[in-house]
Amino acid sequence: MTIKTNELPFKPEQPAKADIPTLPIDLNEHTITDIVHQCNARSSDVRLKEVMASLVQHLHNFAREVKLSEAEWMAALLFLTEVGQICSPVRQEFILLSDILGLSALVDSQAKKVPQGATEPTILGPFQTSDATEINLGESIASEGKGEYMYVEGTVKGLDGQPIEGALIETWETDAEGFYDVQYDGRTKADCRGRIRSGPGGVYNFRAVRPVPYPIPSDGPVGKLLQRLGRHVFRPAHLHLQITAPGFAPLTTALYFEGDDFLYSDAVFGVKTSLVLELKQIHDPSRAKELGFIRNEEPFWLCHYDLVLPTVQEAEEARQSQQPQSS
Ligand SMILES: [Fe+2]
Known part of the structure; x- marks a missing residue:
């Protein structure tokens, strides 16, 4: 993020102390999934919760199953970045990827x-x-x-x-x-x-x-x-x-x-x-x-x-x- 000297970057308001969850730390590849579920479960959007719970579960299972390496994880992120960067009003690379x-x-x-x-x-x-x-x-x-x-x-x-x-x-x-x-x-x-x-x-x-x-x-x-x-x-x-x-x-x-x-x-x-x-x-x-x-x-x-x-x-x-x- 680039910060101009005369303006501050966007800073969201800090939640009230009572709204800050207390979740387990020292997570590992076996315990992380449940904790992410707990975080997302606070949403009031029922469908979003349902979709995200499944997405996180499958995504984590996938990473565990293929033993995703850091290099592969980064390659995937760079790939998605490239997909986004080539999109324009007349080119939709994300639809193509989905296709x-x-x-x-x-x-x-x-x-x-x-x-x-x-x-x-x-x-x-x-x-x-x-x-x-x-x-x-x-x-x-x-x-x-x-x-x-x-x-x-x-x-x-x-x-x-x-x-x-x-x-x-x-x-x-x-x-x-x-x-x-x-x-x-x-x-x-x-x-x-x-x-x-x-x-x-x-x-x-x-x-x-x-x-x-x-x-x-x-x-x-x-x-x-x-x-x-x-x-x-x-x-x-x-x-x-x-x-x-x-x-x-x-x-x-x-x-x-x-x-x-x-x-x-x-x-x-x-x-x-x-x-x-x-x-x-x-x-x-x-x-x-x-x-x-x-x-x-x-x-x-x-x-x-x-x-x-x-x-x-x-x-x-x-x-x-x-x-x-x-x-
Ligand atoms: Fe066509």
Whole structure:
């Protein structure tokens, strides 16, 4: 901490003597855990207490189990420091770390159990931004020249089969180089991302480019870790979708494509069978022209997927019914 000569650093008020606990000292690796539990048990936040008790228990057990050395402990702290330092408004290395550890996929599947028949969720990833522009049905989310043409279409419906009109679909994808727009220096506006509202009959459609497999950002500490673990850094090609509609449970998901080399070794464990579809290549210049593709002599890929959203109540009932029974 740097202290300027003319000001004092922040100094919290000393607790009243009666509030200062008297805890055992002379702790060792076997007694420390209980004492930390006792300290944390004074919190009035019940959930925080529960989470911290488990975290401390597992963390201490882990350190005891692997006999964590001081050098390793320091290496871990420096690693986490580096993870924090590389984060920026458009780069979230902590999400990436959570992703490659499988924690994001675990939390996601635990939190978002959906009823039978509803579209499955999958991980958000670190590349969503808040500046995607809203486009009309049929328009393009990608600027010209960003990749092979792809037309995305389908419907948004409830579990009862009723169409959901006016659902907001936010989507984002890589270009043909395998990069999201935020990975380019000098980005001035959103590209290969957009927001679309489903129309009558729950229909949605928009023009895009065919996303390609891409390496997760591997020039930072998480990439170095994967290298040391002997893991590749690639994700299969996918199209991110986030759907919200009044009265329905919000859905964060992504569509994957059959035949992708990385479908069964996704660096961040996001693939689900129900989200894998067959991309059909269509060579029909007049249809391409009608859909608005400029290079309409070229074939385009058709990505068709129907989205099914449970209502908030249906989603909550599914979550409740799938809770593990406490013994
Ligand atoms: Fe992604």
